Amino acid sequence: MNILLTNDDGIHAEGINSLYKVLSRDHTVYVIAPEFEQSACSNAITVRSHLSIKKIAKNRFSVSGFPADCVIIGLSGNLIPDVELVIAGINHGPNVGDDLVFSGTVAAARTGYIFGKDAIAISINCYKRASHYVDEASQFLSGFINEIKRGRNVSSAADGGEVPEKSFFRTFFNINYPDLPQEKIKGLVYTHVGRRIYRDSFQKTKLKNNEALVQMGGYIESVFDRGSDTTELDNGFISITPLMIDSTDYSVLNKLLR
DSSP: OEEEEEOSSOTTOHHHHHHHHHHTTTSEEEEEEESSOOTTOTTOOOOSSOOOEEEEETTEEEESSOHHHHHHHHHHSSSSOOOSEEEEEEEESOOOTTHHHHOHHHHHHHHHHHTTOEEEEEEESOOSSOOTTHHHHHHHHHHHHHHHHTTOOOEETTTTEEOOOOOOSSOEEEEEEOSSOGGGOOEEEEOBOOOEEEEEEEEEEEOSTTOEEEEEEEEEEEOOOTTBHHHHHHTTEEEEEEOOSOOOOHHHHHHHTO
16 A cells, blocks of 8 residues: 655654655655654644755655645645555654654644544654664554554454554554564553653753753653553553544533533
8 A cells, every 4th residue: 555654853863764665665665754854743743934955865754844735735735646545754763642742753643544544653762763673563563554454353352352453544553663673572451641750950040131941851651551651661562552633522522611
């Protein structure tokens, strides 16, 4: 099938190039990715400026914009043929819990879903470097796509159960892969979105003329919640979370409508 591949780490990042290499064995893959890293840009799009598109190789384009820009161009810009699936990643760093609000990787997949395509965001649980196991994560995703496309059951090794038979029909998955060799991964588990608490701090440098420079620092705490993406990833499982766009708080809505 035709696949649109993007990311927020930039077109030269190891994760996206590993995915392109592996997925191209079975599919026609088109890469449209940011020219430079655009991490934590969420669903930003460019609406009042021109975007530069550069063809860097066959089926591979860089864009001077955000991940969501890349997806919109791929789906609406007459640059590539129609695709069946949008994939964002592999991100160098996890996207779990509250990260989903800020992540450019998840936002790129979300944009594909908004525009009517099946979508997958995939990240690996490493920090400040490319994972040594990025090719193994790419192989996993390739197999996962093929399993779902064939409509087979996918087992959850965490609890020994199975999820119902699936086929691609407007699905949006967020996948997080442990930064571990394959033999140390405990299995695959379907999860819900967990909680991450950001303990932000800022370093400030005072300048003249009533100006200052600030730079964010701090750390993140994950809240333990069995069955959540944050907890199960830390436990050594591949976490797969089905997502949707509707963010309505129905419990509050139902109370208000009584």
